[in-house]
Amino acid sequence: AQKVTQAQTEISVVEKEDVTLDCVYETRDTTYYLFWYKQPPSGELVFLIRRNSFDEQNEISGRYSWNFQKSTSSFNFTITASQVVDSAVYFCALSENYNFNKFYFGSGTKLNVKP
């Protein structure tokens, strides 16, 4: 079974629309971390955020916000007022404390923001 599921393969929006990228994870560990990475066309994955399993507080950073809900095992990512520069592939990842050399990545969601 996949540890991290990103059901949306590709999303297209028009600039200034809000968009939410879904991430559902599966773990039996009580201590774990969730990550979001952005991969622009240049190829390099860039770290966006990290959340630990004990902190369910939602986080906002500029136009970006993250909603972590343990009850539904979800860690969703919302971009408000999207811009063309947000076009990229976004990956959600999970790291478990009992085997923290291992990162489980979702299959990625490609976001296309059209002008």
Add this chain to the structure above:
Amino acid sequence: DVKVTQSSRYLVKRTGEKVFLECVQDMDHENMFWYRQDPGLGLRLIYFSYDVKMKEKGDIPEGYSVSREKKERFSLILESASTNQTSMYLCASSPILQSANEKLFFGSGTQLSVL
């Protein structure tokens, strides 16, 4: 800023060739990783190394080997390239992992085509 440099952005090889993919990081990180990225499959771990001359298999090590003779350099070797190894290869590094908290720093990737 951490810099992870992969020697080639694009590479074209013939079936049966021995292929070397090189990765260098400049932040004295203990851990280095090789991932393979394929559409719909996300990132899959091939090998990782937690110290010079130390390595561990990831999820898909078959057909690959690695070498880490110096701390800053981690090489991925395809002993006899095959067409099913056509993929994007991503190198990553991180400081010593003491918990699941550490994030990865990625290179820009090498798009390998095996003809």
